[in-house]
Amino acid sequence: MSQMKFQRTRVFDVDIAHPLPDILEMQxxxxxxxxxxxxxxTLCTLHLPCPNGILRGQAIRDAVATDGxxxxxxxxxxxxxxxxxxxALASPATQPSxxxxxCTRDRPVDLRRCLGALMALESAPGGACGEIVVVDNAPxxxxxxxxxxxxxxxxxxxxxxxLRYVREERPGLNWARACGARAASGEIVAYTDDDVVVxxxxxxxxxxxxxxxxxGAVTGLTMPFEIETESQWLFxxxxxxxxxxxxxxxxxxxxxxxxxxxxxxxxxxxxxxxxVVDGQLFEVELDAGTVxxxxxxxxAMYRLLVEGYQVIYTPDAIVWHKHRREYGPLRDTLYGYSxxxxxxxxxxxxxxxxxxxxxxxxxxIRTDHARHLYRLLRRRPHALPRDLVLAYWKGVFIGPFAxxxxxxxxxxxxxxxxxxxxxxxxxxxxxxxxxxQPELHAETSP
Amino acid sequence: xxxxxxxxxxxxxxxxxxYNRRASVEMVLHGLAAQRxxxxxxxxxxxxxxxxxxxxxxxLDAWVRSGRLPGLRWHLRPNAGQAAARDYGxxxxxxxxxxxxxxxxxxxxxxxxSHLAWHASGTHIAVLGDCEIVREPGNGWYLQNVWGWxxxxxxxxxxxxxxxxxLDFCAGNVSLRRTDYxxxxxxxxxxxxxxxxxxxxxxxxxxxxxxLVADRRVRAMHYHAFPGYDRLRRIRRQExxxxxxxxxxxxxxxxxxRLMKGDQEADRxxxxxxTSAGLSVAEIRTRTVWAVLCARLGAxxxxxxxxxxxxxxxxxxxxxxxxxxxxxxxxxxxxxxxxIHTVDISGGIDEPPSDFWVNGPSDLRxxxxxxxxxxxxxxxxVLSPLRATLADRVADxxxxxxxxxxxxxxxxxxxxxxWTGATxxxxxxxxxxxxxx
Numbered sequence: 001m002s003q004m005k006f007q008r009t010r011v012f013d014v015d016i017a018h019p020l021p022d023i024l025e026m027q028x029x030x031x032x033x034x035x036x037x038x039x040x041x042t043l044c045t046l047h048l049p050c051p052n053g054i055l056r057g058q059a060i061r062d063a064v065a066t067d068g069x070x071x072x073x074x075x076x077x078x079x080x081x082x083x084x085x086x087x088a089l090a091s092p093a094t095q096p097s098x099x100x101x102x103c104t105r106d107r108p109v110d111l112r113r114c115l116g117a118l119m120a121l122e123s124a125p126g127g128a129c130g131e132i133v134v135v136d137n138a139p140x141x142x143x144x145x146x147x148x149x150x151x152x153x154x155x156x157x158x159x160x161x162x163l164r165y166v167r168e169e170r171p172g173l174n175w176a177r178a179c180g181a182r183a184a185s186g187e188i189v190a191y192t193d194d195d196v197v198v199x200x201x202x203x204x205x206x207x208x209x210x211x212x213x214x215x216g217a218v219t220g221l222t223m224p225f226e227i228e229t230e231s232q233w234l235f236x237x238x239x240x241x242x243x244x245x246x247x248x249x250x251x252x253x254x255x256x257x258x259x260x261x262x263x264x265x266x267x268x269x270x271x272x273x274x275x276v277v278d279g280q281l282f283e284v285e286l287d288a289g290t291v292x293x294x295x296x297x298x299x300a301m302y303r304l305l306v307e308g309y310q311v312i313y314t315p316d317a318i319v320w321h322k323h324r325r326e327y328g329p330l331r332d333t334l335y336g337y338s339x340x341x342x343x344x345x346x347x348x349x350x351x352x353x354x355x356x357x358x359x360x361x362x363x364x365i366r367t368d369h370a371r372h373l374y375r376l377l378r379r380r381p382h383a384l385p386r387d388l389v390l391a392y393w394k395g396v397f398i399g400p401f402a403x404x405x406x407x408x409x410x411x412x413x414x415x416x417x418x419x420x421x422x423x424x425x426x427x428x429x430x431x432x433x434x435x436x437q438p439e440l441h442a443e444t445s446p
Numbered sequence: 447x448x449x450x451x452x453x454x455x456x457x458x459x460x461x462x463x464x465y466n467r468r469a470s471v472e473m474v475l476h477g478l479a480a481q482r483x484x485x486x487x488x489x490x491x492x493x494x495x496x497x498x499x500x501x502x503x504x505x506l507d508a509w510v511r512s513g514r515l516p517g518l519r520w521h522l523r524p525n526a527g528q529a530a531a532r533d534y535g536x537x538x539x540x541x542x543x544x545x546x547x548x549x550x551x552x553x554x555x556x557x558x559x560s561h562l563a564w565h566a567s568g569t570h571i572a573v574l575g576d577c578e579i580v581r582e583p584g585n586g587w588y589l590q591n592v593w594g595w596x597x598x599x600x601x602x603x604x605x606x607x608x609x610x611x612x613l614d615f616c617a618g619n620v621s622l623r624r625t626d627y628x629x630x631x632x633x634x635x636x637x638x639x640x641x642x643x644x645x646x647x648x649x650x651x652x653x654x655x656x657x658l659v660a661d662r663r664v665r666a667m668h669y670h671a672f673p674g675y676d677r678l679r680r681i682r683r684q685e686x687x688x689x690x691x692x693x694x695x696x697x698x699x700x701x702x703x704r705l706m707k708g709d710q711e712a713d714r715x716x717x718x719x720x721t722s723a724g725l726s727v728a729e730i731r732t733r734t735v736w737a738v739l740c741a742r743l744g745a746x747x748x749x750x751x752x753x754x755x756x757x758x759x760x761x762x763x764x765x766x767x768x769x770x771x772x773x774x775x776x777x778x779x780x781x782x783x784x785x786i787h788t789v790d791i792s793g794g795i796d797e798p799p800s801d802f803w804v805n806g807p808s809d810l811r812x813x814x815x816x817x818x819x820x821x822x823x824x825x826x827x828v829l830s831p832l833r834a835t836l837a838d839r840v841a842d843x844x845x846x847x848x849x850x851x852x853x854x855x856x857x858x859x860x861x862x863x864x865w866t867g868a869t870x871x872x873x874x875x876x877x878x879x880x881x882x883x
Contacts, residue, residue, distance in 0.1 A: 017861060080838070213601050308589075356744065
């Protein structure tokens with residue numbers, strides 16, 4: 001089988017508003033994966049070879065010049081900038097208040113890197129200064145709390161967003177997301193993961209579309225942080241997190257809501273807090289911490305779409321995701337996406353009676369799973385390794401059962417919780433006032 | 447039948463036209479009774495029953511007797527349409543400031559005070575408030591779409607660089623000085639059905655120099671319900687009639703009306719609307735059944751298409767009923783006046799003159815450095831920030847000529863720093879982010 005060989009790739013971005021060198025040193029790298037921007041907004045991505053460890057600036061220029069869409073964008077933006085002045089593409093004057101929520105669990109190294117980038121976030125001029133809420137989800141150690149305490153010292157400096165630590169003892173990513181939204185004070189809650197490094201302008205860009213009240217959620221471009229190992233390289237070849245470089249508006253009137261996964265992922269998304277809290281968008285039967293592994297973010301976007309809100313994908317809101325370096329976690333990741341995706345679609349089918357979920361299942365298998373299987377069977381150079389493809393397919397069959405099992409487990413937990421409350425709560429005290437409740441969330445203020 | 451006319455000077459008169467909506471009007475009255483920051487005795491409330499046959503009158507009598515709203519009066523008149531009802535009420539009002547509310551628009555507690563605060567300056571303005579559609583989980587698709595449409599309109603009219611135009615003048619929650627209203631001639635009773643009368647008044651007010659001001663804090667809640675497919679079609683047909691009346695009245699607005707452009711997706715429905723009535727009835731029934739089925743099966747996209755087809759048909763059927771033939775429609779279209787403005791973009795795009803906002807549709811002759819680049823068509827009133835919209839149109843339609851002009855004259859459209867120099871901007875994804883604090 002003539003599979004493609006791993007190519008170590010350097011990932012970086014260039015902004016055409018800034019000078020570009022004639023020669024870029026790329027020792028040890030065979031390829032360069034470049035995000036090209038103009039005045040911080042995305043233009044295109046390039047994947048260029050680096051012969052002899054050198055990448056010439058002219059090669060980047062030529063590649064941009066031959067990219068038709070990038071050329072059109074440059075022309076469009078140049079004309080608008082020339083006609084309206086430098087602030088032609090500026091953000092709206094009024095920016096809603098915001099909270100960034102980082103859900104973490106025993107990954108202090110990743111969290112430290114993530115917070116480092118969040119500390120450098122820039123708000124729009126005149127925009128509200130927001131806050132960062134770190135939700136520590138059923139941690140085994142207090143490492144995350146110590147990292148937050150370190151950074152809280154920096155927060156004292158003027159202009160830095162406030163940093164808070166919240167603990168959610170119930171294990172599960174969606175428990176953590178919901179807990180973060182309840183603890184947050186911003187009108188908009190922007191979610192990112194602890195293995196992500198956000199762009200300096202991320203919050204400004206992801207808030208822009210919320211000027212329109214119809215917008216319920218905004219997602220952005222998730223780029224690879226590095227491609228240093230075969231596992232990371234394979235993940236990018238599988239498709240990575242990329243959702244393209246064109247802004248898209250998702251609206252249930254012209255988009256099948258069950259395909260909400262096309263809008264983006266939880267590592268780079270923002271939602272209106274009121275909708276998250278009042279609508280209980282994060283379903284605890286889904287996502288990490290349950291046997292479904294993923295799908296909670298997609299389900300939240302599905303719920304927004306069927307409620308008549310729009311979901312916007314904007315490639316200008318950029319984060320850099322550090323894919324797992326090891327091969328084993330990669331297999332688990334692909335399996336998890338497949339299980340979670342089908343668990344989510346089963347949820348749409350079973351709980352909402354949404355028959356379109358069947359169509360989405362068929363489409364997904366046909367366009368994605370079958371494609372990988374076909375490449376593998378035909379021994380195409382772009383084929384993924386067999387164990388990855390099999391893990392991906394396994395998720396198709398496990399996903400629906402995983403959801404049903406997760407639902408059963410969650411119902412049993414709820415029943416036990418209710419029984420415990422009834423036993424412990426004094427007469428006349430309602431469930432929400434139960435003395436158990438405060439123990440579930442602990443917070444340390446800066 | 448009406449209560450005795452109040453003689454005390456009111457600060458503001460509220461005019462509420464209604465037709466057979468007893469419960470809804472009562473909610474409006476409750477909303478008015480809960481106003482803050484203003485004495486209830488300073489508010490005159492005139493409910494115009496436009497031929498109502500339900501027990502609205504009994505309910506209103508009970509309210510008047512209760513004395514909860516000291517300035518409440520009501521009139522029952524033969525059905526003549528919303529425009530006539532509003533006009534009668536406005537001319538009967540005594541306060542300096544008029545506030546028009548629809549009978550399903552329930553004011554928020556600060557509504558009256560917010561309107562009065564705007565008018566305290568004494569300038570000639572009309573204050574456009576929001577009528578926020580009440581959203582609840584589980585709302586049907588129709589209500590979701592109506593909410594989305596209005597939300598988009600309300601959000602757009604307060605954008606930086608955007609001035610409200612006559613299409614933003616919606617009589618559901620708007621206030622203006624009584625003298626301005628009377629000077630404009632008021633609502634035109636020629637608009638008997640749904641729609642058109644507020645755009646007409648907004649246009650005339652702008653022509654006489656009244657500025658439209660949009661403020662999202664001036665808020666009322668709009669209790670809207672799905673009226674059913676038959677009533678929706680009737681409303682859309684009346685909009686077709688109203689557009690003809692509007693176009694006949696104001697030649698300058700004709701070019702911006704929906705009838706000037708077709709609807710590619712529903713071209714067939716437009717043809718059907720202007721041909722056989724028998725075929726129309728059969729097709730409409732089929733599509734209505736299909737829409738109901740799609741709604742039952744959860745097929746939203748197909749439902750949207752069917753609804754669009756039905757409403758397109760209804761609108762063009764309304765045009766057909768008003769104009770009589772395709773030939774007449776073509777003549778009507780040919781009568782549209784499209785003024786041509788010249789815009790010199792040599793120094794960028796400046797804020798256009800205010801008459802651009804008043805008159806809406808215009809063709810733009812774009813000139814740069816003495817050379818004409820071409821003509822940009824503005825297909826209707828601009829409902830987004832105008833400078834940005836004009837820049838979009840130039841970038842879309844005249845990019846080629848503009849780059850050729852730049853090339854010929856040696857003008858650089860790109861900032862000079864682009865792609866030169868010696869350092870790469872790895873910018874935000876810097877490795878510093880991994881450093882400890």
